[in-house]
Amino acid sequence: MTPAKTKNNREQKLVDELFDNQATYWRDTYKAKDIQAIIYQQRQMVALKYIDGLALSKSAHVLEIGCGAGFMTTALAKRGFTVEAIDHVQAMIELTQEHARQEGVKNRIKAHIGDINELSYEDQFFNLIVALGVFPWLRDSQRALTEVLRTLAAGGYVILSIDNAYRLTTLLDPLTFPPFALIRFRVRKKLEKKGLLASWNPSIDTLPYKQHSIREFNKNLNEAGLTIINSTSVGFGPFSFFGHYLFSERLGTKINLKLQVYADKRYPIFRTTGSQYIVLATKTH
Secondary structure, eight states: OOHHHHHHHHHHHHHHHHHHHTHHHHHHHTTOOSHHHHHHHHHHHHHHHHHHHHOOOTTOOEEEESOTTSHHHHHHHHTTOOEEEEESOHHHHHHHHHHHHHTTOGGGEEEEEOOGGGOOSOTTOEEEEEESSOGGGOSOHHHHHHHHHHHEEEEEEEEEEEEBTTOHHHHHOTTTOHHHHHHHHHHHHHHHHTTSSOOOOTTSSOOOOOOBOHHHHHHHHHHHTEEEEEEEEEOOOOOEETTEEOSOHHHHHHHHHHHHHHHHTTOTTGGGOSSEEEEEEEEOO
């Protein structure tokens, strides 16, 4: 096994362990009222709104990648679709199956272990592929995108999301403001080189989590042969200053909802600075 593959396997194991340990969190978060839960709920609502606008036939082949606890999966099944649902973590598959039973749609859902990097489906099979919250955890997003496109039919649709690198919460906190973060990184490297600070290698036993630039992500989608139909930025909070939260959960939730109104109306700044970016695109050929 090559060093690169060994590293990828180690990173995937870390991601799997994280989501296995957090399975109950994802089971509960789509019903919770805290600000982070509300943001995830907003992300799902945007995706479902996009899907409802497509007016797809109920016989359409639908795949959800990273089904998690199954809330999106069951929402699709309730709309009359038969859904292939995959995840890399067995605990998530079990939660999806249980949620499908509770919602009375288990006969419309086929949930099983799967890998976005090696999809076990024939070429151009699906009319709709949904992958929310998946791309931030991929070491090689281009490989995953290639697999998604391979299994997507011409004229088919994808709904993807990324964690926005230039979210408002990051830009307003001096601790995370990108130029300052770069300066801190360079200072740390100099101190490490002089032996004044212990060396830290982020590539060892570190989760492959990544935030993406909206502009760069859109560029990658276009270059891959996807045409963007619609996109939305959601999630404003929790806000912090030097890592300390500024507002109570209740006030933070109100601020998030108010700023979301501005984002939905496409106001400058707010339309591209939500923590989550959701895009609807179609395969042009």
